[in-house]
Amino acid sequence: MKFKFKKPVLRRNKSNSRKSSKKRFNKEKVFSSIFLILFTAFILAATLVALPQVDKFLNESSYDLIKKDDDYWRGEYILELQLKEGDMDDQKVQIEQTANIIHRRLQRFGVEESKVVYHTYTDESGEAKEYTPAYLRVVVQTTKQQDLVERLIGTRYFIRFHEPKEGVDFDNPDDQLAPYMMDNYTPTDFTRSSFRNVLIKKLPTNDGSEAYFAIFKPWPHTAGAFNSFMKENVGGKIGYEVDEFVTPISVPVEFAYDRGASQQQGQSNSQRAQFTIGVAQTADEAQVYDLLFNEGQIPLKINVADSEVLDAEINEMEVIDILLAVVAGVIAIIIFTGVTKRGLLIQNITFAISMLLIVSTWVAYLKMSETPVDLWLMLLEGISLIMIVYVLTYYRHKRYFIEALLLGTMLLLSIVSDGYARLFSQTVLALSAFAVVAVPLTKEYIIYMKRFIIK
Amino acid sequence: MRDTIIQIFNIFTYYEAILVAIIILLPVIVLSIASYVWTKSRKLSLIALFSIVPLITAFALSSFFTQEIHEISSNGSLQVGLVMAIIANILNLGILVNEYHKELTQKRFDPDHVTRAHFAATLNMVVVITIITFVTLPFINEELRVITTVAYITILVTISATHGLSRVLLRDRVKMDKVIVK
Numbered sequence: 039m040k041f042k043f044k045k046p047v048l049r050r051n052k053s054n055s056r057k058s059s060k061k062r063f064n065k066e067k068v069f070s071s072i073f074l075i076l077f078t079a080f081i082l083a084a085t086l087v088a089l090p091q092v093d094k095f096l097n098e099s100s101y102d103l104i105k106k107d108d109d110y111w112r113g114e115y116i117l118e119l120q121l122k123e124g125d126m127d128d129q130k131v132q133i134e135q136t137a138n139i140i141h142r143r144l145q146r147f148g149v150e151e152s153k154v155v156y157h158t159y160t161d162e163s164g165e166a167k168e169y170t171p172a173y174l175r176v177v178v179q180t181t182k183q184q185d186l187v188e189r190l191i192g193t194r195y196f197i198r199f200h201e202p203k204e205g206v207d208f209d210n211p212d213d214q215l216a217p218y219m220m221d222n223y224t225p226t227d228f229t230r231s232s233f234r235n236v237l238i239k240k241l242p243t244n245d246g247s248e249a250y251f252a253i254f255k256p257w258p259h260t261a262g263a264f265n266s267f268m269k270e271n272v273g274g275k276i277g278y279e280v281d282e283f284v285t286p287i288s289v290p291v292e293f294a295y296d297r298g299a300s301q302q303q304g305q306s307n308s309q310r311a312q313f314t315i316g317v318a319q320t321a322d323e324a325q326v327y328d329l330l331f332n333e334g335q336i337p338l339k340i341n342v343a344d345s346e347v348l349d350a351e352i353n354e355m356e357v358i359d360i361l362l363a364v365v366a367g368v369i370a371i372i373i374f375t376g377v378t379k380r381g382l383l384i385q386n387i388t389f390a391i392s393m394l395l396i397v398s399t400w401v402a403y404l405k406m407s408e409t410p411v412d413l414w415l416m417l418l419e420g421i422s423l424i425m426i427v428y429v430l431t432y433y434r435h436k437r438y439f440i441e442a443l444l445l446g447t448m449l450l451l452s453i454v455s456d457g458y459a460r461l462f463s464q465t466v467l468a469l470s471a472f473a474v475v476a477v478p479l480t481k482e483y484i485i486y487m488k489r490f491i492i493k
Numbered sequence: 494m495r496d497t498i499i500q501i502f503n504i505f506t507y508y509e510a511i512l513v514a515i516i517i518l519l520p521v522i523v524l525s526i527a528s529y530v531w532t533k534s535r536k537l538s539l540i541a542l543f544s545i546v547p548l549i550t551a552f553a554l555s556s557f558f559t560q561e562i563h564e565i566s567s568n569g570s571l572q573v574g575l576v577m578a579i580i581a582n583i584l585n586l587g588i589l590v591n592e593y594h595k596e597l598t599q600k601r602f603d604p605d606h607v608t609r610a611h612f613a614a615t616l617n618m619v620v621v622i623t624i625i626t627f628v629t630l631p632f633i634n635e636e637l638r639v640i641t642t643v644a645y646i647t648i649l650v651t652i653s654a655t656h657g658l659s660r661v662l663l664r665d666r667v668k669m670d671k672v673i674v675k
Contacts, residue, residue, distance in 0.1 A: 440587035
């Protein structure tokens with residue numbers, strides 16, 4: 039006879055079973071309820087803040103979208119380059135280098151629109167010049183501070199260190215301009231090229247406040263010689279020239295303790311005394327100095343021959359038009375997918391709610407952070423967002439590859455592009471990252487909501 | 494000709510030329526490397542790389558003719574249209590690579606399934622982009638119309654050409670030969 043094993047039936051403890059089922063029930067229900075409440079509240083709050091003209095109903099807070107239009111200014115500058123005598127090809131290369139450096143400075147500073155082109159210009163002053171002039175025309179349109187942008191365009195920022203001539207008394211009260219006269223100094227070979235990098239850093243000052251300082255990091259092969267030069271002048275003054283203007287600088291005592299050129303091999307830059315000079319008070323100014331120091335050295339002397347501030351060319355739009363365009367786009371796509379049965383009902387709802395969530399959060403953030411925006415750019419970002427959310431919602435297979443690809447591409451574009459394209463790429467990167475999270479979250483929300491309604 | 498290209502791509506210095514080249518080439522190169530690593534298919538990588546040709550051609554021609562028609566010269570804002578076209582191209586290529594990888598996991602690999610699924614995705618995308626473009630046109634001004642039209646034409650030509658290329662390159666030659674023999 040075959041033995042048949044009978045599974046023992048355990049008598050459950052009534053109180054335990056009730057407890058466990060209660061626990062399971064609570065966990066799921068509490069989680070779903072909290073999720074539903076939070077998600078609904080977030081969408082409603084974001085939508086209310088994002089709606090146009092909402093500030094009219096709120097007396098205390100200003101929830102208006104700030105347009106960049108009024109902050110734009112447009113300027114045109116004619117730069118005169120003082121060409122050195124020599125080969126025509128060398129001159130051409132120097133003009134190209136100058137144009138590239140100026141454009142790079144403007145682009146890194148975040149100037150929205152910039153053009154640097156060769157220009158034919160007739161100097162009406164009729165003065166005889168010791169050099170052959172060449173001209174560049176620089177056109178900018180930006181919301182950045184005008185004086186800072188002009189500094190980036192019109193400054194060569196050539197640096198050279200000078201040694202005071204023997205017998206010159208800088209403390210003579212009868213000749214107070216002596217420290218500022220180039221004739222009282224002997225130029226050295228130490229220029230910007232002697233330094234690997236100039237680091238701009240916020241440091242405390244003597245009076246307890248903070249300011250931005252430029253820290254000169256020499257190349258390993260010039261560090262010893264530079265520190266020896268500084269050591270020789272400890273306690274005295276050296277000349278620091280920027281574009282043919284010299285300023286006396288006291289050499290700090292730290293250089294006296296530097297071991298100098300004789301032991302440079304085993305000494306790292308961090309162990310050495312470093313030349314530091316105060317440059318700016320504000321972050322924007324510090325950024326300008328960073329660009330002037332580190333975005334290449336203009337090979338020619340330059341000066342602004344002519345400049346003109348023009349009316350900004352603005353692509354004017356209204357917030358309501360953008361909102362209508364995006365809403366119409368979303369509705370049209372839902373109708374199309376619904377009529378042609380290309381998408382499931384849940385996909386259509388997910389698409390609509392995802393777009394509502396992303397757009398309202400985006401606009402609410404812009405309003406609350408008071409970030410100025412280009413409305414025409416916002417519309418193009420909205421169109422791109424519709425395209426991205428459509429693919430993320432309706433593409434049924436695994437999307438990890440597409441998501442990673444999209445985010446990677448946007449990251450690359452936001453790093454390498456310039457002007458409006460960079461602003462566009464940065465916003466679309468942020469929106470894509472949000473969409474990657476928001477679309478699956480919205481799908482879950484709809485599933486929970488469906489269960490909740492059916493119950 | 495030179496001035497037109499300079500104006501269309503907003504290239505006034507060598508630095509800008511390098512930037513534009515990087516903007517166009519880098520995403521596609523990264524994609525083709527990623528697709529090769531994922532699918533081990535050289536043809537897919539080639540399709541990704543070749544998609545640059547219709548993209549640049551369509552962008553240059555549509556920019557030129559649209560600006561001529563509207564008598565508007567955009568200052569740098571056209572580059573946004575180029576970036577939009579690059580995004581659409583990357584999404585389209587991403588779907589193609591994804592479909593190819595999905596087919597690789599099936600018991601019997603059939604490239605026709607890949608091209609058919611990609612065709613459906615491309616067609617959907619074309620329709621959606623057409624809808625968005627035409628629905629938004631009434632709400633926008635003339636300069637924006639130029640940008641959206643340029644982006645629309647570039648996207649349309651690029652993703653259609655890429656799909657055509659995938660049809661040619663991913664054709665199942667063995668299966669075709671059998672059909673011919675029969």
